[in-house]
Amino acid sequence: MGATNKKGLAAWFERWVFSTNHKDIGSLYLIFAGVMFFTAGIMALLIRYELFEPGHRLLDPNTFNSMTTMHGLIMVFGFMMPFFTGLANWQIPMMIGAPDMAFPRMNNWSFWILPFAGILLVSTLFMQGGAPNFGWTMYAPLSTTYGPKSTDFLIFAIHILGISSIMGSINIIATILNMRAPGMKLMNMPIFVWTWLVTAYLMLAVMPVLAGAVTMLLTDRHFGTSFFNAAGGGDPVMFQHIFWFFGHPEVYILILPAFGVVSEVVPAFSRKRLFGYDFMVYAIVAIAVIGFVVWAHHMFTTGISLAAELFFMYTTSIIAVPTGIKVFNWMATMWRGSISFETPMLFTLAFIFQFTMGGFTGLMCSVAPADYQYHDTYFVVAHFHYVLVPGATFAIFSSLYYWVPKWTGHMYCEKIGQLHFWLSVIGVNLCFFPMHFVGLAGMPRRIPDYSLQFTTFNQAASIGAMIFGFSQLLLIYNMWYAVAGKGKKVSSQVWEGARGLEWTLSSPPPHHSFDKPPILKFD
Amino acid sequence: MDTSATTSAKNKRTRIILLAAAVMMFGFAYYVLVPMYNVLCSAFGLNGKPNLTQVAAADDVDMTRTVKVQFIATNNSQVPWKFYPKVRQVSLHPGENKRVAYFGENFSATAMTVQAIPSITPARAAKYLKKTECFCFRQQTLASHKHMDMPILFHLDPALPKDIKTITLSYTLFDTTSITHPLKRPQGRLSG
Numbered sequence: 001m002g003a004t005n006k007k008g009l010a011a012w013f014e015r016w017v018f019s020t021n022h023k024d025i026g027s028l029y030l031i032f033a034g035v036m037f038f039t040a041g042i043m044a045l046l047i048r049y050e051l052f053e054p055g056h057r058l059l060d061p062n063t064f065n066s067m068t069t070m071h072g073l074i075m076v077f078g079f080m081m082p083f084f085t086g087l088a089n090w091q092i093p094m095m096i097g098a099p100d101m102a103f104p105r106m107n108n109w110s111f112w113i114l115p116f117a118g119i120l121l122v123s124t125l126f127m128q129g130g131a132p133n134f135g136w137t138m139y140a141p142l143s144t145t146y147g148p149k150s151t152d153f154l155i156f157a158i159h160i161l162g163i164s165s166i167m168g169s170i171n172i173i174a175t176i177l178n179m180r181a182p183g184m185k186l187m188n189m190p191i192f193v194w195t196w197l198v199t200a201y202l203m204l205a206v207m208p209v210l211a212g213a214v215t216m217l218l219t220d221r222h223f224g225t226s227f228f229n230a231a232g233g234g235d236p237v238m239f240q241h242i243f244w245f246f247g248h249p250e251v252y253i254l255i256l257p258a259f260g261v262v263s264e265v266v267p268a269f270s271r272k273r274l275f276g277y278d279f280m281v282y283a284i285v286a287i288a289v290i291g292f293v294v295w296a297h298h299m300f301t302t303g304i305s306l307a308a309e310l311f312f313m314y315t316t317s318i319i320a321v322p323t324g325i326k327v328f329n330w331m332a333t334m335w336r337g338s339i340s341f342e343t344p345m346l347f348t349l350a351f352i353f354q355f356t357m358g359g360f361t362g363l364m365c366s367v368a369p370a371d372y373q374y375h376d377t378y379f380v381v382a383h384f385h386y387v388l389v390p391g392a393t394f395a396i397f398s399s400l401y402y403w404v405p406k407w408t409g410h411m412y413c414e415k416i417g418q419l420h421f422w423l424s425v426i427g428v429n430l431c432f433f434p435m436h437f438v439g440l441a442g443m444p445r446r447i448p449d450y451s452l453q454f455t456t457f458n459q460a461a462s463i464g465a466m467i468f469g470f471s472q473l474l475l476i477y478n479m480w481y482a483v484a485g486k487g488k489k490v491s492s493q494v495w496e497g498a499r500g501l502e503w504t505l506s507s508p509p510p511h512h513s514f515d516k517p518p519i520l521k522f523d
Numbered sequence: 524m525d526t527s528a529t530t531s532a533k534n535k536r537t538r539i540i541l542l543a544a545a546v547m548m549f550g551f552a553y554y555v556l557v558p559m560y561n562v563l564c565s566a567f568g569l570n571g572k573p574n575l576t577q578v579a580a581a582d583d584v585d586m587t588r589t590v591k592v593q594f595i596a597t598n599n600s601q602v603p604w605k606f607y608p609k610v611r612q613v614s615l616h617p618g619e620n621k622r623v624a625y626f627g628e629n630f631s632a633t634a635m636t637v638q639a640i641p642s643i644t645p646a647r648a649a650k651y652l653k654k655t656e657c658f659c660f661r662q663q664t665l666a667s668h669k670h671m672d673m674p675i676l677f678h679l680d681p682a683l684p685k686d687i688k689t690i691t692l693s694y695t696l697f698d699t700t701s702i703t704h705p706l707k708r709p710q711g712r713l714s715g
Contacts, residue, residue, distance in 0.1 A: 102534040145600075166545045174537040178530055208545050212552025224701075227557060230640045231599070231697025238560050242552060305646055 017112065020104030021511060022089045023407070025111050029086025032114055034476075036078030039122065041469055043071040048431070048465040051458050054450050064448035065133035070125065072136030073154070076254065077161045078118055080388070083396055084257040085110075085168045088196045090407065092172060094502035094509060095190045097181025097518040102174035110167035117160035124150035135446060137247070138213075140228035140239040144220045151221065155214045162207040169200035169207075176200075181501070181517045187281065188520075190500050191274060194281050195260030198288045202249045202256075205292075210246040213239065237302050244295035252291045255387060256284060258355075258395035259326060262348050264500070265402050266330050269345035270337030271497035276329045283322035283329075290319050300371045309368040316366035320359065327356055342495075343417030347398035350425050351391060358386030361436065376446075379439025385432045389468075390425075397424070397475065404482045405494045409508040411487035412478045420478060423471035430464025565650075584618035585681040592652075592679075595693040596625060602698045603631040604665075609672065617651075617681040625658065625694065628670035636664045639673075639694040648690045651680040662699055 019025055047067050050059045059067060089107065093100055101107045124131040127150040134142035143151055176197045180189070189197075216227040216239075226232020228239045267274045274280065296304055296312040304312075330352050339345070361383040365371050374380055397420075405411050434457035443454050450458065481487055490507050501518055502509070592615065594608035605628040615621050629635050639659040643649040654660075658673035665671065679690070 103538065106538075170538055170541040170545075173541055174534045177537055178533040204541060204545050205548055208549035209552040209556075212549050212556070215553060216557075229697075230695065231638050231699045233638075235560070235564075238557065241560060242556055245552075245556075303646070 018108070020100075020108050022093050022101045022104070022107065022513075023509070023511070025101075025107050026086045026089030026091075027407075028111050029082050029089060029114075032111075032118065033079050033083035033086060036074050036082070036118060038472070040071045040074035040079060041472065043067045043074070045465060045469050047071065048462040050448055051450070052462040053459070054452055054455060056449070059448060061448045062130055062133055065135075065446060066125070066131040068446050069132045069135055070121070073132075074118075074121060075388075076136065076250070077158070078121065080254045080392060080396075081161075081165060082114060084196075084199070084254075085165070085172075087257065087261075087399055087403075088168075088172050091403065091502065092175055092193055092196060093179070094505060094513045095193050095500055096176065096179065096184060097501050097514045097520070098175060098179035099512045099514050101171050102179055103171050106167050107171050110164045110171065113160050113164050117157045117164065120153050120157035120160070124153050127153070137240075137243055138217065139243070140217060140220065140236045143217055144228055147217075147221065152218065155218050158214050159211055162211040165203050165207045169203040172196055172200040173204070181514070181520055183520045187278065191263040191277065191280055192257070192260035195256045195263070195284055198284050199253050199256045202253050202288055202291070206246045206249045206253075209242065210250075213242045213246065216242075237299070240299050240302060241296070244298045245292075247298065248295045249288070249291045251384075251387075252287055254392055255355075256288070258351070258392040259284065261395045261399040261402070262330060262351055263326075265344050265348040265398050266333045266352075268402070268495050268498040269342065269348075270334045270339050272333055272337045273499075274329070275332035275335075276325075279325055280329055283325040286322040287319060290315060290322070294319060297366055297368075297371070300368045301375045313366055313368045317363065320363050320366075323359055327352060327359075338497075342401075343412070343414060343421055344398045344402035346418065346421045347394045347401065347424075350421070351394040351398065354390030354394065354429070355387055355392075358383055358388075358391050361386060374439065376444055377439040378435040378443045378445060381445055382432050382435035382439055385435070389432065390428045394424070394428075397421075400475070400479065402495070403502075404479060405487070405490045406502060406505075406507050406509065408482045408485070409489060409506075410482045410485045411490050412482040413487060416474055416478050416481070420471055420474040423474070424468055427464045427466075427468030427471055431461050431468055432464070434458070434460045434464075583681060584616050586616055588685070589614050589616055590679055590683065590687065591689045592621075593689065593691045594623065594625070595691060597693065597695040599695050599697045602635075602637060602696050604629055604635070604637065604696060605670070606694075606696050615679065617679040617683050620655070620676065620678045622674060622676045624672040624674045626670065627663065627665065627673050627696075629665040629667055632667050634664060634666045634700075635698060636662050636700045638662045638697050638699045640697060642693045642695070644691040644693070645687065648683065648687050651683040651687075652690060652692065653678055653680055659694060 016024065016028065019028075046059060047064065050057050050064055050067075089101065092098075127148075129148035129150060132138070132143070132148065132151050132154045134147060138154075176189070176193055186194075216225070219225040220227050220229060220234075226234040228234050228236045230236065263274055263280060294312055294316045296308060297316045300309055300312075341349075361379070365374050365380065365383055374383075401412060401417055438450075438454045438457045441454070443450050492506050493503050494507060495503075501514075501520075504518065505513060591612060593612045594610065596606045596608055598604060598606055605626065607626055609624045609626055613621055613623060625639075627637075641657075641659050643652055654675060654677045656674060656676040658675065663671075663673060
């Protein structure tokens with residue numbers, strides 16, 4: 001880019017805004033995801049503050065609904081997806097021995113349209129009539145007939161986010177398929193790369209479906225169509241079908257890269273090879289494929305036919321099999337390993353335990369007759385938060401602690417890392433575990449008030465949420481600690497048991513990862 | 524140099540294929556899913572969506588059993604009409620033709636166009652309830668404070684499963700005065 005002859009702001013601008021380097025763009029993604037994580041996290045704390053006691057406290061009911069909606073949308077589309085894309089940007093070229101991503105300029109685009117989508121999304125909070133308030137699922141007619149004016153901004157934000165993810169996934173697939181080091185077959189790839197290959201295909205398949213669904217919302221709102229309006233021959237339940245046809249693969253988009261991280265961290269700190277690599281790969285593919293035929297388990301109570309309930313109940317239960325394979329293989333990897341408990345491993349161990357709990361409650365929800373009891377209660381809130389927060393988000397923390405020393409060349413502070421882990425694990429369980437009970441007892445989702453008998457458990461949950469939320473400041477401190485070079489310098493190997501091409505590069509790695517393809521040896 | 528040139532050619536091809544796949548998925552969602560959903564629902568009677576095609580009157584009556592058909596009326600989001608079935612319940616033999624009527628009166632100060640949307644419970648019975656004539660086949664317009672009887676001529680298919688003894692036919696009245704592009708409905712077929 002010829003940035004050398006410019007100074008100050010212009011040079012900074014060229015370095016970051018025009019960057020086509022996979023590491024720079026990866027960092028930008030991670031920073032964006034971090035900002036979004038705290039934005040949506042503040043909303044979560046406001047929700048928990050409101051629910052600390054029954055009755056009206058801080059938020060009026062409409063604002064409360066906006067908070068739950070925006071919290072969900074921003075966490076899914078602003079935090080998790082960009083975070084994992086950033087991780088893919090940093091790691092995939094280094095892990096497969098490529099110099100950079102396949103399409104560096106497209107890579108720049110797919111990041112730099114994100115902040116605009118983020119601004120569109122967050123700006124709805126300050127609009128007349130309030131932010132979208134119908135839940136992140138955007139069900140019609142709540143989002144069509146009854147949606148606030150800001151819904152249109154949400155729709156366009158989702159369009160932009162979709163374009164960004166599609167460009168990102170095209171880039172990732174092309175990089176993985178065409179730019180592996182000579183001799184690296186698909187079945188030699190690190191498991192994290194495999195999870196991303198499958199995730200990218202999922203994104204390519206379902207993000208356009210979401211774009212289609214929100215476009216229909218837009219035309220129903222403004223152009224007189226009746227896709228979801230029964231009066232004109234449409235059907236509001238059809239929105240749910242289309243949304244969840246996107247939505248269920250979407251949850252695997254959020255969890256598969258987390259599986260990838262865990263499958264890298266467990267062998268490194270157990271000082272063993274990953275147990276059953278082939279089965280891990282097949283399990284990822286199986287989860288992704290079956291994930292396309294389970295969507296209506298979100299809709300058991302919409303009056304779908306008995307045959308459909310049975311079909312979706314069975315397919316959903318079947319997903320537990322490949323997921324179980326993964327959990328058992330992680331355990332088998334640790335079996336008789338020489339395990340050490342640094343921060344990344346702690347978060348990964350917690351992930352395995354807590355994700356499995358979320359998986360089991362998922363299995364409970366998959367049973368159609370039982371789901372009539374759980375539907376739209378805090379039990380469901382507990383379920384999906386267990387897979388996404390103590391699950392996927394813990395994998396995200398683990399990935400940061402695992403690879404940040406490689407990226408920066410400096411260690412984070414292990415003591416602070418351990419403190420961050422323990423506060424997080426206590427806070428997160430104190431927050432979400434009681435929700436199972438209040439849910440089973442009948443406390444509904446998305447309501448700013450509740451019956452008196454739920455007070456104690458809700459107070460526990462709120463205290464847990466505050467502990468979890470504020471302990472993330474330690475993560476910020478620790479990342480700054482490594483990035484600013486406060487920690488001790490690390491070797492290229494960083495972790496004694498780590499394997500893979502990225503550990504053959506210096507720490508921090510050179511600007512272009514592998515100018516010459518590395519020589520591979522597989523044992 | 525040679526290898527990097529082939530890599531970039533391969534990348535370009537991958538990009539074209541994947542972009543095409545993304546565009547196809549958008550087209551699938553926007554143009555295919557919706558008609559597919561409607562076809563599947565009316566073919567299998569899912570969601571209690573009745574088959575809206577007009578059929579000829581039946582001639583083959585199953586005298587061995589009697590089925591109750593109940594009628595319900597709902598006004599969607601305060602449509603200012605009086606709307607109710609003139610008969611709440613009829614008993615008939617499968618195959619027997621029956622004529623019933625709903626009453627509609629526009630209580631608003633302006634002319635209004637409405638559309639009644641049927642739903643049948645149990646959903647399994649939906650495909651056996653056949654209508655020869657129904658006010659739900661087309662939109663209905665009434666001037667302010669006018670009223671009318673809106674007829675249904677229907678029969679039950681004798682193939683109706685034996686365990687279904689009661690069927691509920693519900694109509695919800697929607698205000699369509701402002702809807703400019705309704706999705707395709709089978710009302711065109713009534714002209715013949």
